[in-house]
Amino acid sequence: MSVADWMLVWKICLLGNIAAxxxxxxxxxxxxxxxxxxxxxxxxxxEDTTPSERE
Amino acid sequence: xxxxxVTGLSQEGWALPAVMSGLLALVLVYTVLGGMISVVVTxxxxxxxxxxxxxxxxxxxVNQVGWEQIFTTVESEMGAAGFDPLVAEGTFGTEYVxxxxxxxxxxxxxxxxxxxxxxxxxxxxxxxxxxxxSSISFTIRFLIPYFWxxxxxxxxxxxxxxxxxxxxxxxxxxxxxxxxxxxxxxxxGRILPAGLIxxxxxxxxxxFMSTHDSYLLCWSSVITQDVVAPCYGERLxxxxxxxxxxxxxxxxxxxxxxxxxxxxxxxxVWDYMAITGAIYFTGAFAVLAGGLYWKSASSTGAFCAIxxxxxxxxxxxxxxVKLGWLLLTAAGxxxxxxxxxxxxxxxxxxxxxxxxxxxxxxxxxxxxxxxxNKR
Numbered sequence: 441m442s443v444a445d446w447m448l449v450w451k452i453c454l455l456g457n458i459a460a461x462x463x464x465x466x467x468x469x470x471x472x473x474x475x476x477x478x479x480x481x482x483x484x485x486x487e488d489t490t491p492s493e494r495e
Numbered sequence: 496x497x498x499x500x501v502t503g504l505s506q507e508g509w510a511l512p513a514v515m516s517g518l519l520a521l522v523l524v525y526t527v528l529g530g531m532i533s534v535v536v537t538x539x540x541x542x543x544x545x546x547x548x549x550x551x552x553x554x555x556x557v558n559q560v561g562w563e564q565i566f567t568t569v570e571s572e573m574g575a576a577g578f579d580p581l582v583a584e585g586t587f588g589t590e591y592v593x594x595x596x597x598x599x600x601x602x603x604x605x606x607x608x609x610x611x612x613x614x615x616x617x618x619x620x621x622x623x624x625x626x627x628x629s630s631i632s633f634t635i636r637f638l639i640p641y642f643w644x645x646x647x648x649x650x651x652x653x654x655x656x657x658x659x660x661x662x663x664x665x666x667x668x669x670x671x672x673x674x675x676x677x678x679x680x681x682x683x684g685r686i687l688p689a690g691l692i693x694x695x696x697x698x699x700x701x702x703f704m705s706t707h708d709s710y711l712l713c714w715s716s717v718i719t720q721d722v723v724a725p726c727y728g729e730r731l732x733x734x735x736x737x738x739x740x741x742x743x744x745x746x747x748x749x750x751x752x753x754x755x756x757x758x759x760x761x762x763x764v765w766d767y768m769a770i771t772g773a774i775y776f777t778g779a780f781a782v783l784a785g786g787l788y789w790k791s792a793s794s795t796g797a798f799c800a801i802x803x804x805x806x807x808x809x810x811x812x813x814x815x816v817k818l819g820w821l822l823l824t825a826a827g828x829x830x831x832x833x834x835x836x837x838x839x840x841x842x843x844x845x846x847x848x849x850x851x852x853x854x855x856x857x858x859x860x861x862x863x864x865x866x867x868n869k870r
Contacts, residue, residue, distance in 0.1 A: 441579065443574075443575050443578055446575075446578035447570075449578075451566075453638070454638065457631065457635055457638055458553065458639075461546065461549075461634075461635040464631050464632065465542075465543075465550065467628075468542060468546075468628065469542070469543045472539045476536065476539055479532075479535070483532070
């Protein structure tokens, strides 16, 4: 491969991955927030469960 | 080093040890107190801050140095070696590319911090989803910092060549006086506006913390559950295990701080990390691949492979030089430093270690099969 070909490879690699990461950042930031809220809610529910109820 | 570089602190003296110690102490506190929950929350916050900081900083870096200028400057400074990793005049080569490809696979599939997250997930469907999405962030976490380094090179060659000379690049490269690792954070410190420097620095601190809390929790859990607990049968209570895990977190934290401050080797930081990781993952990979896909794999083969993986330690510069000296002397050749560096590169030692663990795994399994296989 020539230098020009390699330049094109790296340009596509860089731009493609940055674009994918930008989309993923938005999705994960929003979705992750909901997931954490669900996690904390479950932890609170688990803590509220009495030992007798657990058995 | 990033924090020291981007804030303009002196690379000599107290700044680096103080930053390392302070950040590590912070990580130890919340990891000991919060365990996996604190790791998850920190990782989420780190991801949000880091991802937007990365994207903004990258946009500003490209805007500062110019998109096409990046490629033309790299070509003029480094020629084909700036783009083709396999070219002979470059510093990488085929061995290095194979070594890095293997590391990439290991980083996703075998590395304990990745595996410990996977094992903490609620279902295999969630695991598959997580690994699919995180493959993008795995790529970006390497790609963007490297790209920033490239932008730093272009900046110091084209915009501030006097400063570039201090880092050993550009027309004044013979004047190098500063470790080139500081070039990228100094570059970001110069191009980012005040608020964004804070955001990117916070993102890097968060990344540091996220990395360390995962490692501390992972390895302390492994030592507690897989080394100490089996010695006591089922007698260790959950409370005792948690206490032991917390103690090991602190002990490991103190050890890595001491080692980080005291060790002085000649390898690049990334190569050092690859070699020290290889001590574990060369054997672990053979065990994982063989255990999953080969019916004749045995426990003896697995133990032998794990032990053989320890040979990767010879990739570290002090040991590599001694081993090279021994090999060349035994072969009747003059053991000059150039001859040693040509014979034993760290990728070559790493790849040899992988080969050795595979051979040892197969031989050990064939010679000492597990009892059930004999039936």
